[in-house]
Amino acid sequence: MTATKALKPVFSEEAASQEYAASLDAADPLREFRDQFIIPSKANLATKKLAKPGLSSEPSTYFCGNSLGIQPKAVSKYMEAQLDTWASIGVCGHFTTLEDSPLSQWQLLAEQAAASMSKIVGAQPEEVAAMGTLTMNLHLLLASFYKPTETKRKILMDWKAFPSDHYAIESHVAWHDLDAKENMVLIGPDEGQYEIQTEKILSIIDQHAEDAALLLLPGIQYYTGQLFDIPTITKYAQSKGLIVGWDLAHAYANVDLKLHDWNVDFAAWCTYKYGNAGPGAMGGLFVHERHGQVDYSAGPDTPKFRHRLTGWYGGDRSVRFMMDNKFKPIPGAGGFQLSNPSVIDLTCLCATLSVFDQTSMADLRQKSIKLTAYLEYLLLKDTDEETRLFDIITPSDPHARGAQLSVLLKPGLLHKVSERLQNAGIICDKREPGVVRVAPTPLYNTFSEVFNFVEEFKGALASS
Ligand SMILES: Cc1ncc(COP(=O)(O)O)c(C=O)c1O
Incomplete structure (x- = not known):
């Protein structure tokens, strides 16, 4: 038990700044994986349309990998290869595949x-x-x-x-x-x-x-x-x-x-x-x-x-x-x-x-533990149990949780807080009666996003 706890990352006062979050991102060995994903943009989420030229393509903060992960760029490439196989060789695709296809024969x-x-x-x-x-x-x-x-x-x-x-x-x-x-x-x-x-x-x-x-x-x-x-x-x-x-x-x-x-x-x-x-x-x-x-x-x-x-x-x-x-x-x-x-x-x-073949679960998990611990640290910083408008109901031992923190809000706050997060282009899901599930994922989320999320979240609580 003691050994498990020792692995929990510990953050000091200086960690609660945008600059510190950026420094964690700069030191993140997995940071380049984010480029392999299509991050829904704030504009697309607001208009429910694909971005038109001139509209902001600023990425949203997508903390909803616990519900539906975002699209890897490889999907369209692989789909194209598969459609080409089907179009060009039909049923023969069961036992053979096109020369440059990254995909095996269908069998x-x-x-x-x-x-x-x-x-x-x-x-x-x-x-x-x-x-x-x-x-x-x-x-x-x-x-x-x-x-x-x-x-x-x-x-x-x-x-x-x-x-x-x-x-x-x-x-x-x-x-x-x-x-x-x-x-x-x-x-x-x-x-x-x-x-x-x-x-x-x-x-x-x-x-x-x-x-x-x-x-x-x-x-x-x-x-x-x-x-x-x-x-x-x-x-x-x-x-x-x-x-x-x-x-x-x-x-x-x-x-x-x-x-x-x-x-x-x-x-x-x-x-x-x-x-x-x-x-x-x-x-x-x-x-x-x-x-x-x-x-x-x-x-x-x-x-x-x-x-x-x-x-x-x-x-x-x-x-x-x-x-x-x-x-x-x-x-x-x-x-x-x-x-x-x-x-x-x-x-x-x-x-x-x-x-996933380009990395390992051990490396992903190492980042994930840090990302979620950073989220927990920022959420709890400068708060106390008596006055806090929320509780984190997910265990605080990193070995008893994954990427997700379930944040239970005091009654009546769920919809206001969710709306404010949504307006800020932050995607995380809510579960009645009062839980916001926040899941920063190591493949495509950053420490800076965690920092910005907590700013918005605390802002939403302060104004409710
Ligand atoms: C724990 C758990 N079990 C079962 C399901 C149902 O999955 P499916 O609709 O793919 O059968 C889900 C879906 O989110 C789930 O989270």
Whole structure:
């Protein structure tokens, strides 16, 4: 615990100036990545039109990567290459590609994306599949991993799970003719708290160890921004006989993950937040290698593999087109694929992944910890708990959070503050009843933007 705290950047008085923020930007080894993105301009946001000549193209301050990341310039280049492939060689694009294309033939494109995503989530390439969307993938994974029995049938989960996760879990419990109230165990914080202590999670696992089948938690909680201790919780729950899955919507491309080494059973994520793959982009899933094995010891036509819902794209490429109706899964997460994937979706995904391929999560995280700590420092500077018009409900330990700070405003302030931020060309999102979620991201945000944001935010509070 002490070692973790020691890593938190500490800022002195002089840090609260525009010049200091600029000096942090000048020293930032990742500063050039910003040029690889299209930052929405204030003019475009105000007019909802593409900037006309003569209109200001001053960039907005985009702190909303926790909801939808901005567009990498690579997307249009990759899309053009893909459209050229389709236009020039049609169906042959399945097995070949144009000479200078940065994209694989369509049959291999999902694997290209999975290989890059595996570096982001700390997995082996075969443990990751680029496919579907987050909720769909959670359904597919629950179909395979949630096997309630007479005695072990409960699912332990976040008390305020993102609604889609809650609905998905509820529907699986009902699918097995089980009662939702009895079989969905909600894990929440202590009264009056926002952070859920790891010890509390472990004690709830203990309480339900006898009859719980599965634990499914968010890596980062979308409302509070809390990053859970994934390795500790996973290990403990597995030691009590539970299968452990993680929804990494807010953790993917945000924090360092080591899904393979942490022995996570399964995980799923979307790629449109910190992953910048575009609205509704294709998602990803992880299945630990021990669950993806295909055993041919009983003969070449009788493979044994983990039960799942199947489709032809989960079938091994060597036999996929034999049309013999003998399902032989691709070993690993690829064996959970169903359909011929959208090449257009995959192209956006591969484009944004080409940016991540130029760096590492360790480097991104290092900057992110500093950026968010700077935001926290400036927000709290010269304030005290008694008189402050807001609380930061995200844990202050950098290892218990990602890029996002959730700022809970006193009642009645949310709309005024949001409007003022919007008028100043600052994009961050609000969640009722009173939270502004602020997420400076290391790939394209700067320390100067953090400084300017806090000036505007405090100005808005002062004038409310
Ligand atoms: C934690 C979490 N789970 C699930 C979802 C739903 O994702 P999708 O609409 O891609 O299925 C989201 C979307 O923001 C989310 O944040």
